[in-house]
Amino acid sequence: MYLIPTEFAKAFQAIKQTSLSHSTCKVVIFASCLSIDAICASRMLSILFKKNLIAYQLIPVVGYADLKKKFSALDADVSNVIFLGCGGMIDVESYLEIDPQQLVDAESVVYDENGQTSFRFTRQVYIIDGHRPWNLDNLFGSKIITCFDDGGVDTNLENERAAYDVLVSIGSDDEGEDEEGEESEDGGDEEEDANSDTDDDDELDGSQESRKRRKSGNGKISKKRMVTSNEKVIDAYYNQGTTITTPVTLQVYSMLSTIGETSLEYLWFTIIGTTSLNSQYSALYDRCLPLLKDEVKRLENNSSASTGFVSGSKKSADSTNVTIDKDYSLFLLRHWNLYNSFFYSSYVNSKLQLYTAEGKKKLNTLFARMGISLTSAYQNWYYVDVDLKRKLPDMLAQHLQKYDYVIRDGFLRNYGYHGSVSASEFVESVTALLEYDAGEEEEEMEKRRRGGTSNGATEEPDKDIDQLIARRESQYVVNFWKSFDALADFKAIQRGLQIAKWQQKFVFDKGLEIFQKKMIKDLRVFRLVVLKGDFASGASISDTAKDGKGHDQIDAAIEIRTMGASKVFRNPLMLTKLGNWILDSCMEIDASALPLIIASLDTETDTYLVCGLPPKHRTSAEEADNIAMLNTFSLAFQEVANTTSTKARIDSFESSIIEIAKEDLQSFLERLTLSGLV
Structure with a gap:
């Protein structure tokens, strides 16, 4: 099953309800080991659980084999398992060999007046993963797995859901009809042999039976065509290729929003997780950027209103505010020099072809046109003239007009008198x-x-x-x-x-x-x-x-x-x-x-x-x-x-x-x- 963003609070409340009253650890988080996005999300959940006095265990996993090994070693008392940055594209029940029948809580079984049963499971698995395509068994075929959806299931997977439901229903029908179908087939063959030399009335009866068999045969052909057509829909979905559609940190932050637990610290980790996807999924970053900017403004305004102090207007030793500021596609500009930041920028280096002799001449010419001396270009950014720092955005906009991403809006976090780090620089450091x-x-x-x-x-x-x-x-x-x-x-x-x-x-x-x-x-x-x-x-x-x-x-x-x-x-x-x-x-x-x-x-x-x-x-x-x-x-x-x-x-x-x-x-x-x- 799955939850849409407005329902994420249900997952947290369920985890809290089944974990808080126990002295032992009931929550285990598996985080993708090589994903900055998942690392930031695990940090966010760690802070949340500590604040709510929920005992948990955080386990980094390298790959699927590592995940299966560590999952199988879990204590039977673990009630809630959370996957961060993994699990969305595999059939979790099948791969991890989870038998839902063994996880039924016997004390919770209730029979209603119609003889129907309702019960709870002793363990729930929550998948917070931006990788796509989803494995449809996780979304539509499991009662112990809950997927955090970014809103795309109801919007984009209507056909796939319909096809999945048809295939499941046909599979259920076939299981019940297998034995009956075999008996009917054998009986038909015997009747045909026995009636081969009968009179006209018998021939008439035989024709009726033949028509019944043909009708049954047509039904099987129709069912086969239905299976084939729906399997094509599912295969087309799985075969389209893989991508990431939403940051894990943004999904966790959405859950925090629904329970009223947002803060500047959580938001900063969300910004870092989202920014870490920019190099490979720039369209995803561009789509999330306005949302993050609005949230920064909201939290900064709330902070200013409650304290009467305009955040960012002064610098103090303990100032750790986040601001929206100009960001550059220049590598670690605030912590290097202008020349190296240009030269070792993946974006600028490829655009100007700086790996060639001609490209290096272009870079020197560019500095000359902007009126930046080599002395300033090789000077550590911290010591560069303040007037040059202020004019740099206009210089770049004027001389690099065709390069859209050299200057763009980004985020900057201050660390008091220690300095400041932009989100992109923070990502480079953690990576x-x-x-x-x-x-x-x-x-x-x-x-x-x-x-x-x-x-x-x-x-x-x-x-x-x-x-x-x-x-x-x-x-x-x-x-x-x-x-x-x-x-x-x-x-x-x-x-x-x-x-x-x-x-x-x-x-x-x-x-x-x-x-x-x-x-x-x-x-x-x-x-x-x-x-x-x-x-x-x-x-x-x-x-x-x-x-x-x-x-x-x-x-x-x-x-x-x-x-x-x-x-x-x-x-x-x-x-x-x-x-x-x-x-x-x-x-x-x-x-x-x-x-x-x-x-x-x-x-x-x-x-x-x-x-x-x-x-x-x-x-x-x-x-x-x-x-x-x-x-x-x-x-x-x-x-x-x-x-x-x-x-x-x-x-x-x-x-x-x-x-x-x-x-x-x-x-x-x-x-x-x-x-x-x-």
Whole structure:
């Protein structure tokens, strides 16, 4: 079943009623481990449950296998299970092997005067997930699963619901008619044999029976056609491709609104979760932006009215207000310098093709036309002349008129005298913490400090694939908690900003190398980039400081350890970031809108991590809402993997990510090219 936004309070009241009166933990939250949106939503629910004295457990999960393992280990007394950022696209009852009959509360069974029974279940599962398409069994076929709907079910799924109901009713009829149908069929055959030499009257009776059988046969044909036509409706819905239609944080905030629990803190987490989807789902962000702006204004006005103090008019040590401010498609502008913010901006870099020699000349020319000296361009933003900061929006609007997204409305949060961070910068910081693995580096430094040897000197590398996967997933969980804690720790956010700069440089260095070595292959239906072990193993980048005239001053190597020294692009977040930058750049070079497959080799497991990204189109801000970002790779990957002997593993909540054995990659790509599914 499902709840529309105005009914979300029912879910919270049910959770509160079944959990508050118990001393043991009755609520478990499963949160998608690699989603900033889900991490923010889990933080919001954590604050809500603590405030209402509801004991809960938060469990980060990496993929479906991890979810199934941890779900099966739940205590039988757990009454409420919440999925954040996962579960919406699978048949939860079937996959997690949930038997509703075993969850019936025997003490709640009541018989009415007509002999009908009503009862409660000892456990309810709540799915808060923006991934689409929905699995229709969750929406329409389960009494223990409740889906938080964004309003799209009643509006957009009328045909699918009707088709689902028809198929369920036909399935129920067939179960009751199977035995009767078999007996009738056998009896008909015997009668036909017995009456083969009868008189005219018998022949007449036989004709009547024949007509009955023909009528029954026509009924079966009609039912078969009905099944086929309705199955086509369901298949068309499932096969349209995957996307995200609403942020998880926005759904949680909607629930908070219905119970009167909104606050600036909840709203900030909602803004962060929504902003985290902007890079891949810009139309979704644009659709949510007016709602978030209205809510900021409402809460700020309420705060001003209650205190008599206009929020944002003064700066104090404990000021943590959120304001609507100009945001830039320039990477970490408030925490870097103007030149690097331009150069390492995915949007600006691809538009001006700054990865080429000609593009770099364009950037220097652009600064000259805007009247910005290289001295100012290389100066840390904090020390840039106030007059230049004030005029910058007008300068960009004048000289970058055709680039709609360089300047746009965004959100800024102040942290007293410590400074301020925009929502987009906050997202970059938390994402960097989620991607970054300093575990091996710290462990090695600790061993050296104690006089021991490093891992690579004496220890045998772990070759057990299951152990390697388990170790990697455990690191994802560690990073989840680092990111979770950073949401309320400004010092951690500052550290994340520094890591984000290094990672962005690394991605751009590798992206430039991909273009220089012409590693992008056009396979007619999609573009392909394959990163071999030697390409992804280099983890150092050049961090060159500049003097006031733009000349090299210091050239220092920074070691990047993202999931280990040679594991940078084994992290799906980093691989997706590189893939999106390649797509943006290709869009400016070639008008053909082709999707991209990017694969990175893992030398430890001899597998490729393969990510499929939908095509990007040149759109203006007004046209963006008309472009549906549907990813068809999710269906294609599953179909090809199931119909071939490919050794593959599809476990990510993002179904367009798959792991393939090294020796099977070529045949998999060939079959995918010919499948017609992309």
